[in-house]
Amino acid sequence: MPKPYVIGNPLEVSGISLEHVMGHIAFGLIVGVASLSIRYVVLAGLFPIALDADHLIQFLDLEAIPRLGHSFVFAIISVPLMMYFLGKKDYRLGAISIASVLTHVSFDVLLSGTLGSSFPLLIPFLGKTVFLIGYDWVLFLIAAIIIVATGTFFAKRTVNKAQI
Numbered sequence: 001m002p003k004p005y006v007i008g009n010p011l012e013v014s015g016i017s018l019e020h021v022m023g024h025i026a027f028g029l030i031v032g033v034a035s036l037s038i039r040y041v042v043l044a045g046l047f048p049i050a051l052d053a054d055h056l057i058q059f060l061d062l063e064a065i066p067r068l069g070h071s072f073v074f075a076i077i078s079v080p081l082m083m084y085f086l087g088k089k090d091y092r093l094g095a096i097s098i099a100s101v102l103t104h105v106s107f108d109v110l111l112s113g114t115l116g117s118s119f120p121l122l123i124p125f126l127g128k129t130v131f132l133i134g135y136d137w138v139l140f141l142i143a144a145i146i147i148v149a150t151g152t153f154f155a156k157r158t159v160n161k162a163q164i
Helices: 018-035 038-060 072-085 091-115 136-163
Strands: 117-119 130-132
Touching (some): 018 091, 038 136, 072 091, 091 136, 130 136
């Protein structure tokens, strides 16, 4: 695991801007269309920006490991948590939870431009970050859309079987 450190005020060191917030929401909305439901489109728009809630701890000047929410393990852990807190066993909700991490990383890579950015995608299995640049964002966005579309397929299939 990387060593924790005091990251600093997120308004100064994290590059938070209106473009950053709206971009995460917009990418989430795009991915959410694969759910074929307005409700899930809205959730898909909100979940990616929720990953930046880790910036709030930076205001407390506590040591932390930045970007842990940008990992595949976090994406998998978020599925049962979202289903528990929202009180539903729903394939689309689980798919959107996983896709939100991919969507968030996708927009972060796009926003980083030619400089690229590092993400702890494989934490805790690999203590190093993965550097992403250029059109890597497209792969993450497509993967997120496929995951939501697959979750929607299984959700619809389950409903159809229940009706028969």
